[in-house]
Amino acid sequence: MAARLEPVIPESVRALLPLADVWGVRDDVERSLMVERASEDELRGMVAAVDAIPDDDLYGWLEGPESRSSDPSREYIAITCLTMAADEARVLLGRL
Numbered sequence: 614m615a616a617r618l619e620p621v622i623p624e625s626v627r628a629l630l631p632l633a634d635v636w637g638v639r640d641d642v643e644r645s646l647m648v649e650r651a652s653e654d655e656l657r658g659m660v661a662a663v664d665a666i667p668d669d670d671l672y673g674w675l676e677g678p679e680s681r682s683s684d685p686s687r688e689y690i691a692i693t694c695l696t697m698a699a700d701e702a703r704v705l706l707g708r709l
Contacts, residue, residue, distance in 0.1 A: 622688055625670045629692055632662055636698040637691030644694060648701045656702040663699040671696070 622630075636659055638644040648656065663671070675696070679689045 622692075623670045623674050625666050626674055626692065629662060629666060629671075629695060630688065632659055633688070633691035633695040637694040638698070639690060639694055641697075644698050645701060648698055648705060651702070653706065656706055659695075660699050660702050660706065663696060 636644070636647065638647060651659075671692075675689070675693060679685050682689075685693075
């Protein structure tokens with residue numbers, strides 16, 4: 614088995630790692646419940662942090678080679694799930 618390479622996360626995207634530790638929940642139902650239970654301020658903060666990262670950096674990385682990996686890194690999965698939480702938060706905030 615080949616050794617797993619450390620993920621190459623763009624510097625700007627690394628700023629999201631602390632939020633990804635909180636919001637980067639793999640289970641869709643659990644992540645949705647977290648978003649529903651969060652305060653408006655928490656949701657706005659999370660969305661603002663994701664939106665502050667240039668799209669080319671964030672989504673360029675998420676659409677890169679690791680997206681085709683059969684064994685993506687923990688960081689890749691957590692940040693992917695964070696972006697899904699942010700998308701759900703945007704919808705919820707639009708209803709408030």
